[in-house]
Amino acid sequence: METIYGNLQGLKSSQLKQLQRLYHQRIPGDRITTPEFSQRLAAISTEVNQPVCAYINRRGQVIRVGVGTPRQTQIPPMELPRYGAERLSGIRCIATHLKPEPPNEAALTAMALQRLDALVVLNITGTGFTRRGGGATGYVKETYLAHLTPQESRTLITSPAAFKVGESQIQTPSWNISPPMDLDDLADQDLVDLVENLEAEFQREFVAQEVDADHDRVLIVGLMTSETTPLQFQDTLLELARLVDTAGGDVLQTIQQKRSRVHPQTVVGEGKVQEIALTAQTLGVNLVVFDRDLSPSQVRNLEVQIGIRVVDRTEVILDIFAQRAQSRAGKLQVELAQLEYMQPRLAGRGRTMSRLGGGIGTRGPGETKLETERRAIGQRISRLQKEVTQLQAHRSRLRQRRQHREIPSVALVGYTNAGKSTLLNALTNAEVYTADQLFATLDPTTRRLVIPYGETNEHQEILITDTVGFIHELPASLMDAFRATLEEVTEADALLHLVDLSHPAWLRHIRSVREILAQMPITPGPALVIFNKIDRANSETLALAREEFPLAVFISASQRLGLETLRHRLAQLIEYAVDSR
Numbered sequence: 001m002e003t004i005y006g007n008l009q010g011l012k013s014s015q016l017k018q019l020q021r022l023y024h025q026r027i028p029g030d031r032i033t034t035p036e037f038s039q040r041l042a043a044i045s046t047e048v049n050q051p052v053c054a055y056i057n058r059r060g061q062v063i064r065v066g067v068g069t070p071r072q073t074q075i076p077p078m079e080l081p082r083y084g085a086e087r088l089s090g091i092r093c094i095a096t097h098l099k100p101e102p103p104n105e106a107a108l109t110a111m112a113l114q115r116l117d118a119l120v121v122l123n124i125t126g127t128g129f130t131r132r133g134g135g136a137t138g139y140v141k142e143t144y145l146a147h148l149t150p151q152e153s154r155t156l157i158t159s160p161a162a163f164k165v166g167e168s169q170i171q172t173p174s175w176n177i178s179p180p181m182d183l184d185d186l187a188d189q190d191l192v193d194l195v196e197n198l199e200a201e202f203q204r205e206f207v208a209q210e211v212d213a214d215h216d217r218v219l220i221v222g223l224m225t226s227e228t229t230p231l232q233f234q235d236t237l238l239e240l241a242r243l244v245d246t247a248g249g250d251v252l253q254t255i256q257q258k259r260s261r262v263h264p265q266t267v268v269g270e271g272k273v274q275e276i277a278l279t280a281q282t283l284g285v286n287l288v289v290f291d292r293d294l295s296p297s298q299v300r301n302l303e304v305q306i307g308i309r310v311v312d313r314t315e316v317i318l319d320i321f322a323q324r325a326q327s328r329a330g331k332l333q334v335e336l337a338q339l340e341y342m343q344p345r346l347a348g349r350g351r352t353m354s355r356l357g358g359g360i361g362t363r364g365p366g367e368t369k370l371e372t373e374r375r376a377i378g379q380r381i382s383r384l385q386k387e388v389t390q391l392q393a394h395r396s397r398l399r400q401r402r403q404h405r406e407i408p409s410v411a412l413v414g415y416t417n418a419g420k421s422t423l424l425n426a427l428t429n430a431e432v433y434t435a436d437q438l439f440a441t442l443d444p445t446t447r448r449l450v451i452p453y454g455e456t457n458e459h460q461e462i463l464i465t466d467t468v469g470f471i472h473e474l475p476a477s478l479m480d481a482f483r484a485t486l487e488e489v490t491e492a493d494a495l496l497h498l499v500d501l502s503h504p505a506w507l508r509h510i511r512s513v514r515e516i517l518a519q520m521p522i523t524p525g526p527a528l529v530i531f532n533k534i535d536r537a538n539s540e541t542l543a544l545a546r547e548e549f550p551l552a553v554f555i556s557a558s559q560r561l562g563l564e565t566l567r568h569r570l571a572q573l574i575e576y577a578v579d580s581r
Contacts, residue, residue: 006068011048018044019052019065027060032118032145032191033094035183042124042139045096053095058117058195063091070095070103070110070119077277077307080114086203086284088148088195092118099123103146108175112148113278117195119146120186142180145189149174150201216249216360219280222291223268224258235505239438239472240291243316246438247323247360252283265301267294277306287360289316293475296345311360314341314475319360320439321478329391336384337477343377392487408574409463410449411489411524413517414498415509416469419532421445423498423557424466427567439469444488451571462574465492472512479519490520494577495527496570501545501554502536528553528573530566535559 002023004016011019022044025037037054045052053073055064066073070093080089093116095107103111103121111119121144220240224233233256241251255276257268266273267290276288287309288302294312302310318338325331412420416438424430428447434440446465453460465488479486489495497513499506510529517524529552531537531545536556545552553569555562 002065005064005066006053006073007050008067011067015044015048018047019067022054022065023062025062027056027062029058029060030190030192031060031187032092032189032194033120033187035187038094038120038122038140038143038183038186041094042096042122045098045122046124046139049098051096051098053093055091055093058090058191070107074110075114076304077113077281078304080307087115087199088117088202089115091116092120092191094120094122096122096124100141102144102177102180108146108177109274109278111146112175113274113281115148115281117147117191117198120144121146122183123180140183143183143186144180145178145186147176147194147198149176150198150204216244216247216287217283217285218244218249218251218360219276219283219285219288220244220251220254220291221268221276221288222254222256223262224256225262226260232508235508236291236472239505240289240313240316242438243313243320244289244360247316247319249287249289249360252285253279255279262292265298266305267292267298267302273302273305280306280308287311289313289360299345313473314477316360317439317471317475317478324439332384332387332391336381336388337475337480339377339381339384340477340480341475343381407461407463408494408578409446409465409492410494410496410570410574411465411467411492412496412498413467413489413513413524413527414469415500415503415513416471418469418498418500418509419557420466420469420498423496423530423532423555424464426557426560426563428464438471444468446488451567451574453571453575460571460574462570464496470513470516472508474516479516486520487522489517490522490524492525494525494573496573497527497529499529499531500533501531501541502533506531506541506545507548525577526573528569530555532557535561 002020004019008016022041025040027034027037033056041052041054048067050067051069053064053066053068053070054062055066055073055075057063064073064075075091080091091114093111093114097103100123103119107119107121122140123142123144124139125141220237222233222237222240224230228236237254237256241254244251255272257272259269263269268276279285280288285308288306288311290302290310290312292312293314294302294310299310299312318334318341321330321334322338325334412424414420417436417440421434421440424445424447425434428449430445430447444465444467446463449462449464450459451462452458467486467488495517497510499510503509517527529549531549531552531554534542534554534556535558537545542554545554553562553566555566557563
């Protein structure tokens with residue numbers, strides 16, 4: 001039986017049958033509608049005293065009938081063809097309207113959300129009328145034809161209140177609404193000509209602005225609650241944009257909302273979800289990234305309503321780790337972290353939302369690990385846990401050998417992209433990979449370093465280890481999976497806490513690193529704060545840092561400034577740490 005969507009309360013069985021018979025109607029492929037079909041739709045709408053919408057594909061088949069407005073009867077994003085920003089959906093909507101007025105913004109927004117070929121609004125008389133000269137009784141008083149215009153494929157917002165991105169204003173969506181016309185004039189409109197011309201314009205614009213096809217086209221969504229200050233919120237969004245860029249995505253837009261608390265089902269409000277869905281459609285976005293952890297049910301709810309993949313900040317970080325892992329130990333720990341994170345999120349994805357096919361959130365474990373039964377996933381996690389425990393034991397034996405030879409050890413810790421690998425290279429002439437990226441290096445690297453020792457400045461050999469970078473609210477799954485790597489921090493005799501002084505949020509970075517260190521099962525050794533990138537910091541920031549941290553060392557690892565002072569302070573730190581054992 002053909003399904004009728006929308007508000008069916010109070011409808012008689014005879015009225016439902018009339019609505020179901022609409023599915024048997026066919027419209028010529030080159031016509032938007034016909035007078036006969038439109039009058040039939042209007043007659044049913046008059047009888048039920050409600051708007052009625054019929055959705056028709058390009059073959060002229062009625063594929064959906066709903067009682068209600070275009071907004072109330074729209075096709076869910078998951079059920080729409082996914083052609084991208086350069087194409088329309090191949091579906092048009094014929095909608096009746098009980099008042100003599102043009103299509104309203106809600107109907108036009110529904111058109112944009114679904115990327116309809118066209119929206120036809122039939123204003124009906126309510127009682128019917130007889131045409132001049134007699135003839136059939138009709139119900140359509142006037143009609144309007146609306147369609148998207150090419151500007152729509154790059155504009156964003158659903159409400160008149162535009163928001164700022166940087167300094168630019170985002171315009172309202174672009175569509176064209178015809179003057180009121182009679183039904184015969186509407187029936188003469190050539191659908192094929194209209195659609196071909198529109199899609200040719202969309203294609204030209206899309207090619208002109210297309211980003212790398214290998215990159216995800218990302219929309220970032222940020223929610224500011226009462227627990228977050230505006231400055232912290234902006235820092236979080238900027239950091240998330242850096243994370244997405246590091247993961248290989250292109251951030252096309254950021255949408256923000258301020259709420260007193262998180263919506264339990266969709267994080268943001270219903271209206272904002274609609275705005276996100278419209279933005280994703282109009283920009284050709286294929287990935288939405290939220291600035292906070294999402295529950296499995298929130299991800300499912302959002303993906304159903306938006307129609308594309310939704311991931312959270314943790315999943316972006318895990319994806320970066322999957323790309324960065326080079327050693328067997330690193331890959332092992334990343335796989336464990338991803339599986340522990342993904343296991344509760346497997347239910348409900350279904351075939352249409354498969355995570356296979358590449359992109360942010362899909363790297364790392366392959367098909368047999370992510371889309372098999374939970375029991376198999378659990379067994380794989382158990383095996384990986386055992387291997388990580390073996391890795392811990394192996395690294396512990398290596399540390400014991402070093403300790404047996406009484407070589408002091410120092411661990412470099414700090415926020416990601418603070419310059420730890422650059423400093424290790426500068427001090428030891430190592431050739432560790434460095435880049436202005438978050439989590440550029442993942443696997444720990446240990447090198448020998450000779451420093452002056454004691455009052456005689458005799459040379460002493462120490463071991464210095466570059467560890468994985470920290471980040472605000474480091475995902476718990478990473479903390480657990482990387483316990484073998486993080487033990488390099490807890491087992492070191494002392495720590496060098498490196499801080500990027502050129503970053504606007506350097507104080508927050510210090511707090512984040514200290515919070516992560518405080519969560520470790522074994523209290524790390526004494527730490528020396530080192531402010532890096534002083535060549536890029538302004539004088540006010542330098543003065544504040546010297547006032548707040550009078551014992552800190554100020555360097556520029558890339559410019560090799562302050563390294564000799566650092567060597568002497570490091571020798572004092574080692575002497576203190578060894579004496580305190």
